[in-house]
Amino acid sequence: MDSLVVGQRLVPELTDKLRARYRVLQRIFLHQPIGRRSLATVLGTTERILRADVDLLKQQGLLDVGPIGMSLTEAGVAVIAELDGVIRCLDGRQELERMLSSSLGIDRVIVVPGDSQDDEVVMRDIGYGAGRVLSEYIKPPCTVAVTGGSSMAMVADMLPKSTQHLAIEVLPARGGLGERVELLANTIASQIAFKLGGTYRMFHVPELLSRTTAERLSMEPMIQEIASRIRSADIVIHGIGDALTMARRRRLDDQTITGLRQQQAVAEAFGYYFDAQGQIVHVMNTVGLHLEDLPHIGTVIGVAGGRAKASAITAASRAYKMDALITDEGAAREIVHSEGMISTWQPK
Numbered sequence: 001m002d003s004l005v006v007g008q009r010l011v012p013e014l015t016d017k018l019r020a021r022y023r024v025l026q027r028i029f030l031h032q033p034i035g036r037r038s039l040a041t042v043l044g045t046t047e048r049i050l051r052a053d054v055d056l057l058k059q060q061g062l063l064d065v066g067p068i069g070m071s072l073t074e075a076g077v078a079v080i081a082e083l084d085g086v087i088r089c090l091d092g093r094q095e096l097e098r099m100l101s102s103s104l105g106i107d108r109v110i111v112v113p114g115d116s117q118d119d120e121v122v123m124r125d126i127g128y129g130a131g132r133v134l135s136e137y138i139k140p141p142c143t144v145a146v147t148g149g150s151s152m153a154m155v156a157d158m159l160p161k162s163t164q165h166l167a168i169e170v171l172p173a174r175g176g177l178g179e180r181v182e183l184l185a186n187t188i189a190s191q192i193a194f195k196l197g198g199t200y201r202m203f204h205v206p207e208l209l210s211r212t213t214a215e216r217l218s219m220e221p222m223i224q225e226i227a228s229r230i231r232s233a234d235i236v237i238h239g240i241g242d243a244l245t246m247a248r249r250r251r252l253d254d255q256t257i258t259g260l261r262q263q264q265a266v267a268e269a270f271g272y273y274f275d276a277q278g279q280i281v282h283v284m285n286t287v288g289l290h291l292e293d294l295p296h297i298g299t300v301i302g303v304a305g306g307r308a309k310a311s312a313i314t315a316a317s318r319a320y321k322m323d324a325l326i327t328d329e330g331a332a333r334e335i336v337h338s339e340g341m342i343s344t345w346q347p348k
Helices: 001-009 012-031 036-043 047-059 073-092 095-102 121-137 150-158 185-196 212-219 221-231 245-247 254-262 292-298 305-318 329-338
Strands: 063-066 069-072 110-111 141-144 169-172 234-241 265-269 272-275 280-283 298-304 324-328
Touching: 012 036, 012 047, 012 069, 012 073, 012 121, 036 047, 036 069, 047 063, 047 169, 069 073, 069 324, 073 095, 073 185, 095 110, 095 305, 095 324, 095 329, 110 121, 110 329, 121 150, 121 234, 121 298, 121 324, 141 185, 150 185, 150 234, 150 298, 169 185, 245 254, 245 265, 254 280, 265 305, 272 305, 298 305, 305 329, 324 329
Parallel strands: 110 324, 141 169, 141 234, 234 298, 298 324
Antiparallel strands: 063 069, 265 272, 272 280
């Protein structure tokens, strides 16, 4: 029997306290700087109950308390990283990761606690986890292609800032969505390049094009040059969307949306729409990364969370090969349930 399980059965209150203090550190990290009152609200507790844990963590040198709130020290950040595997085991997330890896055919799966559909801060945890995974795969010199969207914007926001200038080029995988500038692939590519200490290039091509326009643009020498670099990227990191949600965001016409419903589209990635079995049911006329390019790319990383994304994640995993997936408990448990898998761990 695993020593961690034995210890938990022998002294269960210690593991409960470990989880509680880890959660305090994690929430401070995701919101820093944050005041005690705001932290109590985030944790669903009271300042009085929280005070003892905060005081102890400060005494241990894990917290800095300043006029604008609490932040983690370097030692505090290190503790979170060192305890991550232990907490994943205690929470049952390690088993979820194993089950999803086996069922979806994805070598590496990271499951963060919570459900981003109910708690927006969980997306910050997904973004941080995705940033860590991305950093582990990067081996300069290399090229990273990134898509747009809210999940990828969070990756850019939570990615730690490098202190070095590295031979990393970050490129937008496709054109823009024509929506908020902070969600565009061009914007996200520039932010990730800044965080990684690398360089970036813009790709000023609309994503929603007629076939004739897409073909004409593809013949332009400058477009061909950057598209070629995108398709030969070493790493691609992308979001996975719900099909109908993405269709509405892209302002697809009513006839196309009706067709997506009729063909039971559930997922979107890279401008492709898939049914539950991963079959392509619609393709946008775009310039940039295409599905057939993915097998030639070294590492493909998917990022998505929330239980409503479970079917989209499953469909995407059937449509193309992903090397890593960063998601949350909400999506993971929904996938386990829908795929008929049974977890032997019953979390508290």
